[in-house]
Amino acid sequence: MIDGDVLGAALHRAIAEGERALETGDVPVGAVVLDAGGGVLGTGRNEREATGDPTAHAEVLALRSAARTRGEWRLGGCTLVVTLEPCTMCAGAAVLSRVDRVVYGARDAKAGAAGSVWDLVRDPRLNHRPEVIPPDLVPEEIADGCSDLLSRFFALRRIR
Numbered sequence: 023m024i025d026g027d028v029l030g031a032a033l034h035r036a037i038a039e040g041e042r043a044l045e046t047g048d049v050p051v052g053a054v055v056l057d058a059g060g061g062v063l064g065t066g067r068n069e070r071e072a073t074g075d076p077t078a079h080a081e082v083l084a085l086r087s088a089a090r091t092r093g094e095w096r097l098g099g100c101t102l103v104v105t106l107e108p109c110t111m112c113a114g115a116a117v118l119s120r121v122d123r124v125v126y127g128a129r130d131a132k133a134g135a136a137g138s139v140w141d142l143v144r145d146p147r148l149n150h151r152p153e154v155i156p157p158d159l160v161p162e163e164i165a166d167g168c169s170d171l172l173s174r175f176f177a178l179r180r181i182r
Contacts, residue, residue: 024101028060029155032103033127033164039067039080040105040171046072050171051106053080055088055121058099064088080104081112085119097121102152105168107134113142116152123153127160127168 032054039052048068055064064087069078081104089095097119102108107126108116113135116124124136124143135142136154144151157165 024056024058024060026161028056029101029103029125030161030164032056032060032062032101033105033125033160033168035062035065036080036103036105036127037164037167037171039065040168043067043069043072043080044175048072050175051080051104053084053102053104055084055097056101056103057092058122063091063097063100077111079109079112080106081108082115085115085121089119095119101125106130106172107136107138107156108143109133110135110140110142113140117143117148117150120150121152123155125155125160127157127165128172129157 036052036054040050043050048071052067054062057063064084066080066083066087068080070076088097100121101123102116102121103125105127107130129138131138137156143154
């Protein structure tokens with residue numbers, strides 16, 4: 023298991039990635055993939071608006087980046103750290119990439135697939151089930167930072 027300080031730093035980096043998504047009008051979600059020692063293998067932020075690609079979610083882009091860095095698609099021993107609970111597509115990508123764990127800072131009550139609406143990543147019918155570290159196991163100030171970033175974004179969208 024990766025040290026809590028390393029996970030906290032990774033969540034801060036994911037928040038910074040999410041903030042960069044704001045520049046293109048994308049939902050501010052950021053993700054980081056850590057290797058077994060806590061080193062960063064890949065990062066990503068939502069880029070659907072920026073690229074017109076419906077699969078350009080932060081998690082998918084971070085997993086792709088990590089696979090390129092590692093030189094293979096199997097990401098065993100790795101941790102996916104993301105600001106928002108993965109959707110079904112991203113949860114599926116985490117399972118298929120064989121990451122050991124998924125850490126997220128904010129629940130998604132509408133589309134979360136790591137325990138909130140669905141629990142795809144821990145479905146016993148799958149051949150790989152990553153460990154899940156939800157927001158209640160993340161330091162409160164970091165989880166609050168993840169939620170606040172999204173709340174600010176959607177509050178601004180409602181004003182327009």
